[in-house]
Amino acid sequence: MNYWLMKSEPDEFSFADLQRAAQPCRWDGVRNYQARNFLRSMQSGDLFLFYHSSCAEPGIAGVGKIVHEAYPDPTALDPQSPYFSAKASNEKNPWCAVDVSAAHSIARLIPLTELRQLNGLEALALVQKGSRLSVMPVTAEQWHIIAALF
DNA sequence: GCCAACGTTGGC
DNA sequence: GCCAACGTTGGC
Incomplete structure (x- = not known):
């Protein structure tokens, strides 16, 4: 099983929206090749950190799971x-989507500022200067560091 | 709203 | 293939 992090603007689609959904939701609109390639690597059952971006409180809002490759x-x-x-026919x-559902909620939103202070996350694209990648892998080690805060 | 950093486009 | 210009991302 693999771990991932995916960004969403909560004004568009928040973790609460995913939790409210009666059925799995399509994670679409990814238009970056690197992110697309990570989508293609996902397998049903993988877990991901649901990250809220471009908002008042950027951070990890919950945990989701991949339910369709x-x-x-x-x-x-x-x-x-x-x-x-226009590239697509x-x-x-060339673009792909996956289906996701909520896996579990976390006690509080974990802000980006806090993630930046943790040791062991330096290699995570999320905390790297200038990185805009919206879908990225998370190693088991990185996952456990973050999950300790749930 | 600002702006740094990035990815893409397109002329050459 | 180079690289300037442009549009987008996303934190602050």
């Missing part, structure tokens, strides 16, 4: 979608 992202083909991509869609 990567498949072509339909929003890339939808001209009405903000994630529409039915025959050849």
